[in-house]
Amino acid sequence: SQPYIVALMTELLELKGDEKILEIGTGSGYQAAVLSALVSEVFSIEIVKNLVDSAAVRLDKLGYKNVTTRWGDGYKGWPDQAPFDGIIVTAAPDKIPQPLIDQLKTGGRLVLPVGIRRQELKVITKNEDGTIQSKNIIPVRFVPMVHPKDSIPDMGLEVDR
Template sequence: MKDTLKHRGKRNLLANILIEKGIEDTKVIEAIKKVPRHLFLDSSFEDHAYQDKAFPIGAEQTISQPYTVAFQSQLLEVKQNDVILEIGTGSGYQTAVLLQLGARVYTIERQSQLFKKNKLFFPKMGIRPKKAILGDGYKGYPEEAPFDGIIVTAGAPIVPKPLLAQLKIGGRLVIPVGVEDQIMTLFVRKSELEFEKQEFGSFKFVPLLENKN
């Protein structure tokens, strides 16, 4: 598949929908306009690529709804060259948006099927995270901590303590917390022991699971 003028037009329409839904960060909107979401789906589902909805990608996982990707990215407040840890590579779409925002991304995937797929797919797409890791997202990635930001793209029944521990002072953790439905939650690290917590309403994610490889 190619990225055509028609696709770019559809991304512009999608970006307008996200603005209407309350996405205000212009850098996030520009990233959504630039990342060709249709290339992250099987070609037979191309018509679904620029609708604002999640879509199955195999291994019981989904490509997140564009609004959710934009909302989480906005909460993360990515600055140029920020070091970001992504928990749940999935399709790689959120990874690509973070890279478009100027982040240096470490991304962890627990499903070997998706990890292997992305190992081939990322180079073809020119997606260059600092490192893609097959592993348990609950543990984070202490080898490269502390991080400017951590984004979790699956529903966590609890907030994993290693993720909080791996934030820089001033760093931001964006994580959907809950079992059936999740509450989008932001933690900002204020000091070694102090975290500021904010909640941003209900979302629906696939579950974040441990030790499934």
């Protein structure tokens, strides 16, 4: 992602410094490195094995000790480390993944691009009663989120259960 988008998405998490954050889409490890300097713990999951392997080596070499990486399906999140204060997604699902909402703490923020052809950067906040609030930020263009689920893409904004 462009540095401006990395900065914007990080700012939208409204971090205070003691958070546990989940990143979906490790890529090169750049976003995880940025988050590492700002929060207590970063858990980053990537579906492309060679990307997560090289990012893990890179982050370790550079001394980012509070980042844990894993190869897996980001659409499902990281349930055994949940709940998270914030979740940042660096690829665009067609719908908001329900597992990510489930793994968000009450009051937590999920920052992600949503859509197929037309994508919108959104901030999802989880309310005390488990409902969510969604706010559109700006139109964006991200790579599609890859997950093995077979479904017909939906252009709406409904949650994918």
